[in-house]
Amino acid sequence: MKEIKIGLIGFGTIGCGVVKVLKKRTASLEKKLGIKLSLKVICDQDITRKRDVVIGKSILTTDIKKVINDKEIQIVIELVGGIHPAKEYIIAALRNKKYVVTANKALLATAGEEIFDVAAKNGVDVYFEASVGSGIPIIRALREGLVSNQVESIYGIVNGTSNYILSEMSQRGCNFKTALAQARKKGYAETDYSLDINGQDSAHKIVILARMCFGQKINFSEVYVEGINNISLSDIEYAAELGFCIKLLAITKVTGDNLQIRVHPTFLPKRHLLSNVDGVFNAIFVNADLVGEMLLYGQGAGQMPTASAVISDVVTIAQKITQAPLCSKQRLYVKGSSGPKKIQPIDEIKTRYYIRFSAVDKPAVLSQISAILGKEKISIHSVIQKGRQQNQAVPIVMMTHEARGKNLRKALAKIDKLPAVKRKTVAIRVERL
Amino acid sequence: MKEIKIGLIGFGTIGCGVVKVLKKRTASLEKKLGIKLSLKVICDQDITRKRDVVIGKSILTTDIKKVINDKEIQIVIELVGGIHPAKEYIIAALRNKKYVVTANKALLATAGEEIFDVAAKNGVDVYFEASVGSGIPIIRALREGLVSNQVESIYGIVNGTSNYILSEMSQRGCNFKTALAQARKKGYAETDYSLDINGQDSAHKIVILARMCFGQKINFSEVYVEGINNISLSDIEYAAELGFCIKLLAITKVTGDNLQIRVHPTFLPKRHLLSNVDGVFNAIFVNADLVGEMLLYGQGAGQMPTASAVISDVVTIAQKITQAPLCSKQRLYVKGSSGPKKIQPIDEIKTRYYIRFSAVDKPAVLSQISAILGKEKISIHSVIQKGRQQNQAVPIVMMTHEARGKNLRKALAKIDKLPAVKRKTVAIRVERL
Numbered sequence: 067m068k069e070i071k072i073g074l075i076g077f078g079t080i081g082c083g084v085v086k087v088l089k090k091r092t093a094s095l096e097k098k099l100g101i102k103l104s105l106k107v108i109c110d111q112d113i114t115r116k117r118d119v120v121i122g123k124s125i126l127t128t129d130i131k132k133v134i135n136d137k138e139i140q141i142v143i144e145l146v147g148g149i150h151p152a153k154e155y156i157i158a159a160l161r162n163k164k165y166v167v168t169a170n171k172a173l174l175a176t177a178g179e180e181i182f183d184v185a186a187k188n189g190v191d192v193y194f195e196a197s198v199g200s201g202i203p204i205i206r207a208l209r210e211g212l213v214s215n216q217v218e219s220i221y222g223i224v225n226g227t228s229n230y231i232l233s234e235m236s237q238r239g240c241n242f243k244t245a246l247a248q249a250r251k252k253g254y255a256e257t258d259y260s261l262d263i264n265g266q267d268s269a270h271k272i273v274i275l276a277r278m279c280f281g282q283k284i285n286f287s288e289v290y291v292e293g294i295n296n297i298s299l300s301d302i303e304y305a306a307e308l309g310f311c312i313k314l315l316a317i318t319k320v321t322g323d324n325l326q327i328r329v330h331p332t333f334l335p336k337r338h339l340l341s342n343v344d345g346v347f348n349a350i351f352v353n354a355d356l357v358g359e360m361l362l363y364g365q366g367a368g369q370m371p372t373a374s375a376v377i378s379d380v381v382t383i384a385q386k387i388t389q390a391p392l393c394s395k396q397r398l399y400v401k402g403s404s405g406p407k408k409i410q411p412i413d414e415i416k417t418r419y420y421i422r423f424s425a426v427d428k429p430a431v432l433s434q435i436s437a438i439l440g441k442e443k444i445s446i447h448s449v450i451q452k453g454r455q456q457n458q459a460v461p462i463v464m465m466t467h468e469a470r471g472k473n474l475r476k477a478l479a480k481i482d483k484l485p486a487v488k489r490k491t492v493a494i495r496v497e498r499l
Numbered sequence: 500m501k502e503i504k505i506g507l508i509g510f511g512t513i514g515c516g517v518v519k520v521l522k523k524r525t526a527s528l529e530k531k532l533g534i535k536l537s538l539k540v541i542c543d544q545d546i547t548r549k550r551d552v553v554i555g556k557s558i559l560t561t562d563i564k565k566v567i568n569d570k571e572i573q574i575v576i577e578l579v580g581g582i583h584p585a586k587e588y589i590i591a592a593l594r595n596k597k598y599v600v601t602a603n604k605a606l607l608a609t610a611g612e613e614i615f616d617v618a619a620k621n622g623v624d625v626y627f628e629a630s631v632g633s634g635i636p637i638i639r640a641l642r643e644g645l646v647s648n649q650v651e652s653i654y655g656i657v658n659g660t661s662n663y664i665l666s667e668m669s670q671r672g673c674n675f676k677t678a679l680a681q682a683r684k685k686g687y688a689e690t691d692y693s694l695d696i697n698g699q700d701s702a703h704k705i706v707i708l709a710r711m712c713f714g715q716k717i718n719f720s721e722v723y724v725e726g727i728n729n730i731s732l733s734d735i736e737y738a739a740e741l742g743f744c745i746k747l748l749a750i751t752k753v754t755g756d757n758l759q760i761r762v763h764p765t766f767l768p769k770r771h772l773l774s775n776v777d778g779v780f781n782a783i784f785v786n787a788d789l790v791g792e793m794l795l796y797g798q799g800a801g802q803m804p805t806a807s808a809v810i811s812d813v814v815t816i817a818q819k820i821t822q823a824p825l826c827s828k829q830r831l832y833v834k835g836s837s838g839p840k841k842i843q844p845i846d847e848i849k850t851r852y853y854i855r856f857s858a859v860d861k862p863a864v865l866s867q868i869s870a871i872l873g874k875e876k877i878s879i880h881s882v883i884q885k886g887r888q889q890n891q892a893v894p895i896v897m898m899t900h901e902a903r904g905k906n907l908r909k910a911l912a913k914i915d916k917l918p919a920v921k922r923k924t925v926a927i928r929v930e931r932l
Binding site: 087091200297298301304328332358362365368377382410422499 | 634855
């Protein structure tokens with residue numbers, strides 16, 4: 067089996083996540099790809115601190131050269147963050163013909179052109195799925211899925227901290243300060259949360275997306291950036307009254323010969339999908355000429371979603387480097403990681419049910435129905451009975467607790483035979499998600 | 500420049516869309532990929548009918564062998580639909596070592612394993628992004644973006660016709676028959692709409708997704724399928740009353756050693772994102788162990804979205820066949836198709852605004868403010884003024900029509916100097932999307 071050696075720079079939260087995924091999914095990735103992904107070196111300033119993943123000490127180093135100058139390492143994952151020394155590390159790795167995977171949005175937004183130029187000159191690539199929207203595969207979607215489209219606009223909720231604060235203010239009616247304190251308590255705001263709430267983080271991300279979609283250099287200083295610092299509860303309340311909600315949006319769109327790039331709190335119609343993106347979730351709404359409207363939604367931060375994105379890039383590079391037989395990738399679905407499971411017959415599946423009976427409104431009917439349901443172990447959550455009209459069929463509506471398909475089927479067969487039941491009973495499954 | 504020759508089987512609506520995209524985007528795709536995509540042959544039973552795209556007659560044929568046996572053709576696009584003869588065409592193409600791109604969900608759902616086996620034996624691949632969710636890149640997202648994840652469940656609204664009918668019933672309070680008639684009138688339901696509303700089309704799609712995610716053979720006959728034929732308006736109304744909405748969901752999920760695959764009308768909590776997917780739109784909600792919740796939303800049918808998905812697969816295959824320099828793909832963002840555009844300064848950008856003034860409640864104040872706004876060409880859409888308290892600052896809330904950033908900035912600077920205005924005015928941009 068072909069083997070690809072990987073070097074990791076930065077052994078913080080995301081770095082640990084990457085190590086966890088590589089350990090946990092070694093076997094299934096090998097099976098899927100026919101490639102062995104081996105983590106050879108991890109470099110961090112602090113290699114003594116206890117991490118939440120167990121790793122052999124021999125692969126830890128504080129010496130960056132052990133990653134950058136190791137001839138065996140073909141892929142370097144940079145998770146240091148910030149501009150320096152991350153930039154120098156990445157450029158050195160690229161000059162040594164190593165592929166780079168990074169989650170570093172600040173660096174890509176401000177020095178992306180330089181970095182991509184170095185990559186191109188050295189015949190290698192920089193992958194950055196984790197830099198925007200974490201585990202949401204927005205970079206792939208734009209680069210591959212929409213390859214023949216012209217993107218017209220992007221509206222993104224790309225900062226979870228800001229979105230959490232605005233959601234809290236809106237849902238709990240609290241002020242900015244209280245919501246921020248809550249975000250910090252929940253671990254959704256880092257110690258230095260200024261880049262999140264002042265809009266800079268969102269601006270980094272929209273620059274990365276705009277550069278990809280519109281294929282041009284974008285000076286970060288040309289982006290208009292306004293954060294949520296000054297949003298007051300009263301504005302959120304007025305917005306609601308007017309049928310809007312307030313979201314921090316990162317926007318880029320083409321208008322004639324101009325390109326707009328801006329980040330600011332925005333009034334959005336309540337009925338729009340973006341208005342329903344709550345808490346720390348991110349969503350990117352794209353308009354493109356062929357596919358029309360598209361939205362991708364998911365967790366925009368966190369150890370495992372971000373690690374998932376990093377590994378997806380590592381896999382893409384590994385498949386390219388090894389020129390793996392093309393069908394192996396395509397055949398992912400044939401050789402899965404989990405063994406074959408039994409397809410559960412619908413009779414065995416448990417769900418809640420909505421049930422509507424059409425029954426003559428006599429005192430005994432409800433008790434007859436309930437008795438049959440009870441015998442089949444179907445317990446009733448709530449009942450609505452309306453429009454009482456003696457001796458005429460009226461609807462009786464029930465929501466049940468979880469019940470097996472078979473039990474429901476048997477119960478309804480009996481109920482539909484009751485003289486008081488005038489029409490076939492309607493049952494619809496309920497999913498709470 | 501490397502050239503890849505393509506054969507197209509099926510010159511209907513989607514086929515015409517593919518031809519349109521290939522013509523329209525030849526130059527930009529060549530620039531992006533460094534590969535020339537040439538459509539060599541189009542095969543259809545009827546090559547005389549007028550199409551909505553102009554194409555040289557010399558490339559049209561009714562003879563399938565001109566595609567399947569042409570040694571130059573490396574990629575075959577199958578857009579015939581249905582099981583026969585599409586299956587025979589695809590298998591013949593694969594045996595001749597041609598890559599296949601298809602949108603044929605019925606075929607993949609019922610004979611997928613056989614087809615993928617033939618592909619693997621011949622060292623080629625079948626790509627099928629267009630088979631589920633049309634232009635929504637869900638196949639790529641699952642295969643590449645989530646490559647290291649274990650998918651736990653998928654809930655999909657994957658049939659636009661059914662979703663349109665349910666949305667109409669819910670929003671207009673009409674019955675099933677009226678909504679169906681409306682769908683047909685709008686062209687959202689084909690002449691034979693039975694596969695759409697009886698759930699079979701959704702079942703085809705969920706089988707394709709489940710096979711990919713869980714890596715096992717799935718017999719189509721084991722899928723429980725129930726359509727929307729029997730949904731009555733009263734059930735939709737009861738659902739709303741109970742805080743739910745009814746959607747036709749295609750569901751697959753792992754529960755212990757079992758796998759559930761089912762399609763049926765489902766009660767969903769109104770606040771869930773899937774409940775807000777209206778009209779002909781599709782959405783796929785995925786739960787996976789690393790990324791958590793994810794949703795992809797977009798047009799699930801239509802000529803251009805589907806053509807976009809087909810071309811995305813053609814591009815992926817072309818890049819693999821040619822082993823194009825890796826950086827060219829990655830550098831999409833550097834060499835865009837459209838020329839560089841001017842970044843529009845925020846002062847020049849026009850949006851609507853929400854404005855909140857804090858002004859002493861005197862009769863003249865509103866007219867002073869309006870006069871300044873008028874001078875800067877900012878016209879007022881609506882005003883809310885509440886809680887009148889003489890000689891105290893009260894909020895005056897306005898929604899404006901579109902105004903230039905610069906005009907608003909200048910107007911507010913003047914307004915904030917009025918003696919009656921007691922605090923800095925708040926202005927938030929409005930996007931109607």
